[in-house]
Amino acid sequence: MHKGRLEAFSDGVLAIIITIMVLELKAPHGPDAADLKPLLPVLLSYVLSFIYIGIYWNNHHHMFQATTRVGGGVLWANLHLLFWLSLFPFVTDWMGENHFAIIPTAFYGGVLLMASLAYWILQTTVVRQQGSHALLAKAIGRDRKGKISPILYAIAIASAFFSVLLSQLLYLLVALIWLVPDRRIERTLAGEKTPGE
Amino acid sequence: MHKGRLEAFSDGVLAIIITIMVLELKAPHGPDAADLKPLLPVLLSYVLSFIYIGIYWNNHHHMFQATTRVGGGVLWANLHLLFWLSLFPFVTDWMGENHFAIIPTAFYGGVLLMASLAYWILQTTVVRQQGSHALLAKAIGRDRKGKISPILYAIAIASAFFSVLLSQLLYLLVALIWLVPDRRIERTLAGEKTPGE
Amino acid sequence: MHKGRLEAFSDGVLAIIITIMVLELKAPHGPDAADLKPLLPVLLSYVLSFIYIGIYWNNHHHMFQATTRVGGGVLWANLHLLFWLSLFPFVTDWMGENHFAIIPTAFYGGVLLMASLAYWILQTTVVRQQGSHALLAKAIGRDRKGKISPILYAIAIASAFFSVLLSQLLYLLVALIWLVPDRRIERTLAGEKTPGE
Amino acid sequence: MHKGRLEAFSDGVLAIIITIMVLELKAPHGPDAADLKPLLPVLLSYVLSFIYIGIYWNNHHHMFQATTRVGGGVLWANLHLLFWLSLFPFVTDWMGENHFAIIPTAFYGGVLLMASLAYWILQTTVVRQQGSHALLAKAIGRDRKGKISPILYAIAIASAFFSVLLSQLLYLLVALIWLVPDRRIERTLAGEKTPGE
Numbered sequence: 101m102h103k104g105r106l107e108a109f110s111d112g113v114l115a116i117i118i119t120i121m122v123l124e125l126k127a128p129h130g131p132d133a134a135d136l137k138p139l140l141p142v143l144l145s146y147v148l149s150f151i152y153i154g155i156y157w158n159n160h161h162h163m164f165q166a167t168t169r170v171g172g173g174v175l176w177a178n179l180h181l182l183f184w185l186s187l188f189p190f191v192t193d194w195m196g197e198n199h200f201a202i203i204p205t206a207f208y209g210g211v212l213l214m215a216s217l218a219y220w221i222l223q224t225t226v227v228r229q230q231g232s233h234a235l236l237a238k239a240i241g242r243d244r245k246g247k248i249s250p251i252l253y254a255i256a257i258a259s260a261f262f263s264v265l266l267s268q269l270l271y272l273l274v275a276l277i278w279l280v281p282d283r284r285i286e287r288t289l290a291g292e293k294t295p296g297e
Numbered sequence: 298m299h300k301g302r303l304e305a306f307s308d309g310v311l312a313i314i315i316t317i318m319v320l321e322l323k324a325p326h327g328p329d330a331a332d333l334k335p336l337l338p339v340l341l342s343y344v345l346s347f348i349y350i351g352i353y354w355n356n357h358h359h360m361f362q363a364t365t366r367v368g369g370g371v372l373w374a375n376l377h378l379l380f381w382l383s384l385f386p387f388v389t390d391w392m393g394e395n396h397f398a399i400i401p402t403a404f405y406g407g408v409l410l411m412a413s414l415a416y417w418i419l420q421t422t423v424v425r426q427q428g429s430h431a432l433l434a435k436a437i438g439r440d441r442k443g444k445i446s447p448i449l450y451a452i453a454i455a456s457a458f459f460s461v462l463l464s465q466l467l468y469l470l471v472a473l474i475w476l477v478p479d480r481r482i483e484r485t486l487a488g489e490k491t492p493g494e
Numbered sequence: 495m496h497k498g499r500l501e502a503f504s505d506g507v508l509a510i511i512i513t514i515m516v517l518e519l520k521a522p523h524g525p526d527a528a529d530l531k532p533l534l535p536v537l538l539s540y541v542l543s544f545i546y547i548g549i550y551w552n553n554h555h556h557m558f559q560a561t562t563r564v565g566g567g568v569l570w571a572n573l574h575l576l577f578w579l580s581l582f583p584f585v586t587d588w589m590g591e592n593h594f595a596i597i598p599t600a601f602y603g604g605v606l607l608m609a610s611l612a613y614w615i616l617q618t619t620v621v622r623q624q625g626s627h628a629l630l631a632k633a634i635g636r637d638r639k640g641k642i643s644p645i646l647y648a649i650a651i652a653s654a655f656f657s658v659l660l661s662q663l664l665y666l667l668v669a670l671i672w673l674v675p676d677r678r679i680e681r682t683l684a685g686e687k688t689p690g691e
Numbered sequence: 692m693h694k695g696r697l698e699a700f701s702d703g704v705l706a707i708i709i710t711i712m713v714l715e716l717k718a719p720h721g722p723d724a725a726d727l728k729p730l731l732p733v734l735l736s737y738v739l740s741f742i743y744i745g746i747y748w749n750n751h752h753h754m755f756q757a758t759t760r761v762g763g764g765v766l767w768a769n770l771h772l773l774f775w776l777s778l779f780p781f782v783t784d785w786m787g788e789n790h791f792a793i794i795p796t797a798f799y800g801g802v803l804l805m806a807s808l809a810y811w812i813l814q815t816t817v818v819r820q821q822g823s824h825a826l827l828a829k830a831i832g833r834d835r836k837g838k839i840s841p842i843l844y845a846i847a848i849a850s851a852f853f854s855v856l857l858s859q860l861l862y863l864l865v866a867l868i869w870l871v872p873d874r875r876i877e878r879t880l881a882g883e884k885t886p887g888e
Contacts, residue, residue, distance in 0.1 A: 499702060499752050502698075502702050503702045503748060506702055506703055507709060507710055509706075510710040510711070514710065514711070514714065517714070566749075569752070570745070570870070573741075573745040573748075573749075577738075580709070580710055580741070581716075583714070585718075587718040588718035591718055591720070596722070597722055597724050601727075
């Protein structure tokens with residue numbers, strides 16, 4: 101089956117998720133700089149979520165770059181991932197509006213955790229369909245980032261009940277770990293394809 | 298005529314429908330877990346509708362995979378389907394906010410029913426244009442799922458007036474029936490095309 | 495220049511316009527069928543606008559089907575058309591919420607009129623770039639529909655001050671005239687291309 | 692790496708940004724022409740931002756037209772640009788609702804400034820990857836527009852504290868400078884590619 105529409109649909113959903121989050125940044129009624137102040141935590145949540153959706157788009161892009169066939173299982177594993185990502189606007193807004201309170205911070209981590217598990221399921225499904233000798237399996241390798249992220253999310257959720265700041269720092273840390281995109285895949289692909297393809 | 302733009306436009310509309318439903322999940326003003334409780338029915342409606350839109354996207358994808366030509370009739374039959382699907386956010390929200398009350402539950406079923414009829418019209422239009430010997434006609438075969446779904450929706454609408462729970466279970470049942478994607482099409486296609494195409 | 499991205503961007507904008515209009519169909523707070531009643535004019539406006547955006551998408555699709563080159567002028571003429579179409583959600587909502595009052599009905603016609611002029615400008619720009627001997631110029635021919643529509647819109651705007659019903663009927667009439675898609679283009683193309691391309 | 696998905700994702704985000712801004716144009720509750728009057732500044736802001744997003748889409752389109760390879764750095768430089776553009780609906784609404792007050796006008800310029808710097812970073816990243824002898828580097832040349840815009844934005848921000856009208860005129864001036872699309876790129880490309888490609 102053709103991977104083009106799966107990519108196009110995912111791009112559409114991710115583009116909408118990343119953009120509608122900004123709808124929660126409601127313009128204040130007053131015209132003063134001070135009127136922006138209560139929006140600061142909402143803006144910070146938005147920036148964090150924007151980076152996360154960007155990371156998911158980036159890795160999704162890389163994964164399907166290295167994929168040649170997609171079957172029914174992949175379609176549903178992909179929709180499952182999109183479902184958890186679609187909850188980002190909700191938890192981002194809740195966390196921002198409540199100034200990083202304990203429960204919303206923990207829930208934010210919960211959605212991050214579920215999304216990372218959904219990504220892992222998708223990746224496993226794709227790799228199984230491609231075969232373990234395929235380009236993607238080689239490119240992913242030991243997948244250390246993919247394995248450490250859910251653990252860090254779980255720690256961040258637990259630590260929200262002691263220090264919300266620690267949770268936020270952990271969320272930021274995982275984002276930084278991933279900001280370096282899957283260069284493994286890029287490198288492996290570069291070895292097999294002519295650049296510019 | 299080229300099917301690419303029809304697919305791209307439908308992907309866009311479906312991606313937006315599936316994503317804007319989450320806008321109804323308005324972040325509660327309080328920071329406690331208890332503040333999420335009234336949102337539970339809204340979340341459940343969202344999950345059900347997300348699965349349904351996912352199913353439609355999936356089947357739409359499969360149908361046009363097996364399609365080679367699209368004429369004016371198909372364009373309008375497709376827009377007609379998208380119209381009914383575009384009412385999903387409205388009925389999902391109405392049903393969720395009123396905690397699965399009788400009338401909203403019945404209306405939700407009404408939109409499901411109309412969407413399934415619109416899908417059937419689209420499928421018939423596509424098959425007629427392809428000819429009954431074409432790949433798609435063979436792949437659809439007797440279309441038992443397509444025939445039983447509207448009947449189950451009608452039963453669910455009627456039963457809402459006796460037991461809302463029964464209606465919801467029927468909606469869920471039809472979703473489960475369809476969650477198995479059109480493997481018939483996948484299998485028929487696989488027999489004629491090289492995989493990975 | 496490649497027409498692909500112009501089509502993709504236009505598809506995106508049209509898909510969003512056609513879908514966000516439904517956000518104005520706000521779920522009523524009550525669970526009764528009677529609670530839907532005040533929404534009826536909003537729903538009717540939505541249906542009319544959905545058909546109009548569908549017509550524009552359809553004709554846009556046909557026009558660029560017959561186009562081979564796009565330059566800077568076409569990009570801006572296209573954005574100009576999208577601007578007027580982007581005002582549809584606003585006037586649709588205003589007209590619906592005010593139960594087809596005089597001024598909103600006239601403004602709705604004003605946006606229809608401007609959109610039809612913008613479409614005409616776009617079409618003229620595209621034809622000029624293709625040359626008058628090109629496929630598209632032949633396909634459009636005398637463009638009777640394109641010439642009569644703005645006249646009918648102007649009449650509808652004026653008649654809103656005497657009879658709003660007459661305006662609405664005229665809006666509906668123009669939609670019906672266009673619902674038959676540009677078969678001219680389809681036919682001309684069919685004569686020159688192999689079907690299924 | 693393939694540039695197709697980067698273009699598709701950017702098109703999606705830009706299409707959504709340009710369209711959701713119209714959601715701030717909330718239909719007035721009254722049915723009279725006078726009810727539109729308070730919306731006029733919001734409409735004017737919308738028009739200005741629509742033109743700006745159109746310019747960014749246009750130039751983005753031209754830049755990647757002339758690009759053959761995209762690496763990880765380009766993906767992130769592109770997301771960085773999309774982030775600043777995603778703040779357009781927010782500042783547009785804030786400026787419009789406060790009738791072009793001083794602080795919102797200055798902030799609007801701040802987002803324009805950051806977006807222009809982000810575009811410059813993206814362009815530099817793309818050029819570096821292509822090599823200075825590449826088509827794009829030639830096409831951009833001395834990039835006078837790209838260099839003067841941030842300076843004009845900075846002047847506009849400062850002048851907001853003396854005359855908001857002057858700021859608005861400067862925003863308009865930069866838009867007019869850019870409305871002439873990157874004909875340099877178009878011309879350079881035209882010399883190397885067959886038209887219609």
